[in-house]
Amino acid sequence: MxxxxxxxxxxxxxxxxxxxxxxxxxxxxxxxxxxxxxxxDTPKQQEQKAKFKIAADFTQTIYDLLIAGFRDQAVQMTGVNCGLSLILTEAIDGAYPDFPE
Incomplete structure (x- = not known):
């Protein structure tokens, strides 16, 4: 309500x-x-969800570091979201479903 x-x-x-x-x-x-x-889900959606899960699990382990490390670079988002975005675009490599964990 x-x-x-x-x-x-x-x-x-x-x-x-x-x-x-x-x-x-x-x-x-x-x-x-x-x-x-x-x-x-389409195959592309399944691939993106798998990438996001890997990235989100990893960011949970370094949460405080991301807040402090990306404080200045994060524009209109949190430091964690900025770090997660970079991990998704730059760090996860390989072909679905065999992403390295």
Whole structure:
């Protein structure tokens, strides 16, 4: 359930219908509710999901290092997201499904 504190022209938090309101890093965000997909993933989607899983698992082990190391390079994202992006584009090599782990 969403809550509107100061009427319809102000920010809200929670869900109202298909709209979700939240506060992220001091910025009010409104987005539509996610919908589920019923189609099977394409081979490209499966490859990207496998790459992302490897990168996300690795970034969890060096989380604090990424925050400190990419603080200055990260523009409109966190240091962890900046590091994850670089890992996805530059570090993972090989052919799906035989990515080195």
């Amino acid at each position: 969403g809550k509107m504190k100061n009427g319809i022209l102000d920010a809200f938090s929670g869900t109202i219908g298909r709209v979700v309101g939240t506060l992220w890093r001091g910025v009010v965000i409104m987005r539509s509710k996610a919908h589920s997909l019923k189609k099977a």
